[in-house]
Amino acid sequence: MIIADQMLVKKMNQKVLLNEIVANSPISRARLSEITGLNKSTVSSQVNTLIEKNLIFEIGQGQSSGGRKPVMLVFNKNAGYSIGIDIGVDSINGILTDLKGNIVQDQYHHLEKPSLDSNKDLIFSLIKELNSKIPDSPYGLIGIGICVPGLVNTEQKVAFTPNIDWNYQLDLKALIEKEFKVPVFIENEANAGAYGEKVFGAAKNYQNLIYVSVGTGIGIGIVINNDLYRGVNGFAGEMGHLTIDFNGLKCSCGNRGCWELYASEKALLQGNGAITSSQELIHQANQNDPDTLMALQNFGFYLGIGLTSILNTFNPQAVIIRNDIVEALPMVLNSIRNSISSRGNDKLTNNHELLLSSLGKNAPALGTSSIVIEKFLELFTS
Template structure:
């Protein structure tokens, strides 16, 4: 039994009620009392408060049986919005979602510089445009979460971003001087893992998500919490050395995993050898479908080195679900089966290995979901996308 002062208990009860309303989608007061193990009187008081605040709405269901029509409770998705931002080398991506995590609008801004002092005003201007254009609601934009492809400390300072060559950047503090909305800074792989947990794998307790885009990062959800490590830097598996004395990496080491198994390693190689500056997935897919030997060899090497790193991660963390975030894996035939065939160690145990259906939208969806979670002050969210991200 939970004990404590009245305000603390009320806060816990409110959190439990909101979480279960979201989890069920629609639920009656009576059923809410059962799943939360709270008295009907407590449910009645809390629900009245949430209705007055505009956070939930009532819906009266039609039914054919005799008696009173059931009144169902659901979260009011239109009460506010969340802004998720993916800040990467070359581009900033945005998604505005409602409070049910459904995308409302998207935007991307191309970057022709890695200079922080030039990117900061671009980011501020884009955020202010969203503030102006967001539909009117009770709470407006409830939070902004920005994904960073690098090391983010527990106090949300940016320690290092290899592809942008940023060190010790205080983006959160700089934005708070201009934007009067709660702002959070988080590692991109963590947000991808959060999106997978929120939108896809509602019952997973140990989820490990590996992102392969601009580098390699891993995000780990363990019992609905991020696994961050001592300073918050856990998950930089891309800098695990798999080829001693191998290719030099921006981190200062040689032979890092992401130099051999990230999408960037493929794009960088083909851009260089084929003299193409803005290489696209469609071009690579066309080469794969035509049987281009160089591209096929590069993809097979990627799968080989990817499997080595995944084998290490599986043995270290023993996840029940392992999700791969990669567009190249989606377009390369039988990629998942080939990876599984390479994970043949008798000590490697996992329940599910799959390629994420969320695609590159995972990171910004995860960012929106984290902003909503923080606003509602609940331990976890269970959403389902109405349409593909």
């Protein structure tokens, strides 16, 4: 029991030190001792272990504040590499990142058909292509993260994808793990986007936030006290199916009057006749086309209706919106703000930041990559 307790303490100390080095490198052993409260011999011992594992390295002497110059330590971001894959309705976005989330390679493919069976081979070839680009490193490919626009249960199996023809009997996680011999993590797209923004993007400084992904449908990712909230079965965040019109249009989920039937990008484009893409709509807006500007005003209005309910429910510090149109046209964000302020209680809806995604289309893929990195580093400290 004593030996087990000692091992646990060593692992905990190692985790604390590694987290500080990742966040604050370059940093000295003496400074680590000051920050963590661990004695110098413990710091020295655990730092040596992390050096042996190729997770950190020394870069030479820093500036002295009196006495001997300290040897500075740096996190080895090139010790291994992660792959993040975002499977969308009409596209697949793949990235290769180092352990700090820096994108080393990326691949983007437009999909002609939203079907897993049609695109499974493309997913595998994309992973192989990214894997072939990994530089020489101690650990190579450490894992693969994949996100999908649908329900992913706690066993990381896809349970429902309203806008993609998916073979629910197919265990994608097991197939990819068998092929590439590394851990694979499957996540909901909005959850992944929320985590990407939390770790690398606009939400770094917020502990409680809502990420809103507006595309063919609407999904939200919920972060509470720095952790993703997934719900009992993993299905939390399906706020696109919040009812805003109880006698409204029939939705593919079986409900009527769902928020995404009025406020998704799909709904916006369907209501604008000849315009078939977000890029074309943005162009028309920049040309001051009256019909397009009115449609965008309504788009922001309907987004604000759902967001008001979300703000009243979660009372987050920040709401982050991911959508090409909203990011390109400030008038839409203004329309959203006006809709929220006209419908909500000031005390409930004014104490938040309404932000645009800083990672754009890479947010979900970076989120899955960050999950892979987190799990990999836990292996050394648990």
